[in-house]
Amino acid sequence: MNDIVAEMNQVMAEADCLVNEQQVQTAIRTLADDISARLKDSNPLLFCVMNGGLILTGQLLPRLAFPVQAEYLHATRYRQETTGGILEWKLQPEADMNDRTVLIIDDILDEGTTLCAIADYCRAHGASNVLTAVLVDKQHDRKARPGLKADFTGLEVEDRFLFGYGMDYKGYWRNAPGIYAVKGL
Ligand SMILES: O=P(O)(O)OC[C@H]1O[C@H](OP(=O)(O)OP(=O)(O)O)[C@H](O)[C@@H]1O
Numbered sequence: 810m811n812d813i814v815a816e817m818n819q820v821m822a823e824a825d826c827l828v829n830e831q832q833v834q835t836a837i838r839t840l841a842d843d844i845s846a847r848l849k850d851s852n853p854l855l856f857c858v859m860n861g862g863l864i865l866t867g868q869l870l871p872r873l874a875f876p877v878q879a880e881y882l883h884a885t886r887y888r889q890e891t892t893g894g895i896l897e898w899k900l901q902p903e904a905d906m907n908d909r910t911v912l913i914i915d916d917i918l919d920e921g922t923t924l925c926a927i928a929d930y931c932r933a934h935g936a937s938n939v940l941t942a943v944l945v946d947k948q949h950d951r952k953a954r955p956g957l958k959a960d961f962t963g964l965e966v967e968d969r970f971l972f973g974y975g976m977d978y979k980g981y982w983r984n985a986p987g988i989y990a991v992k993g994l
């Protein structure tokens with residue numbers, strides 16, 4: 810077997826499952842209900858933050874009970890690492906967000922640098938109201954601003970390096986069907 814595949818199988822075998830699939834599905838249903846209740850009359854412009862937001866967005870969209878205009882953007886600052894660096898925009902949004910309510914969807918709010926930068930970008934491009942939704946909020950005191958929270962949070966998870974449901978380990982295992990923590994990290 811290819812070395813990287815063997816390494817990734819080992820990572821999964823040794824990982825701790827912090828949140829199982831059923832618990833994640835329950836959290837996504839609750840997120841969808843909360844977002845629908847709050848935004849159904851706001852005609853929000855929804856942005857999936859690639860790559861990590863892909864799975865959550867794909868599972869949320871069919872559960873939102875109103876007509877949704879869905880777009881994507883790509884900003885990254887972890888790449889293949891387990892600590893964040895400078896935010897790099899890989900794809901800035903093209904949709905006109907002037908005077909719109911914007912909903913940004915991502916897998917995780919860790920330090921929050923990524924979501925803050927995207928929200929600032931949207932406000933600078935005319936969005937009248939910017940809301941954020943994440944599957945996971947990692948619990949620690951290193952947030953970009955003290956007390957920083959998303960508007961909609963699925964799960965609060967301990968301060969480990971996570972993969973699964975969109976989150977990768979060295980580019981792999983975004984497909985893992987739960988929230989896992991890498992052994993020793
Ligand atoms: O709250 P922060 O500390 O800023 O970290 C959160 C960001 O980190 C991950 O993206 P990453 O940079 O790994 O890009 P990717 O989603 O393309 O893998 C994740 O998808 C969030 O966008």
Ligand SMILES: Nc1nc2[nH]cnc2c(=O)[nH]1
Pocket residue numbers: 887917919920969970971972976977978
């Ligand atoms: N995969 C992954 N990406 C992150 N980006 C910020 N924190 C994390 C994390 O714990 N796991």
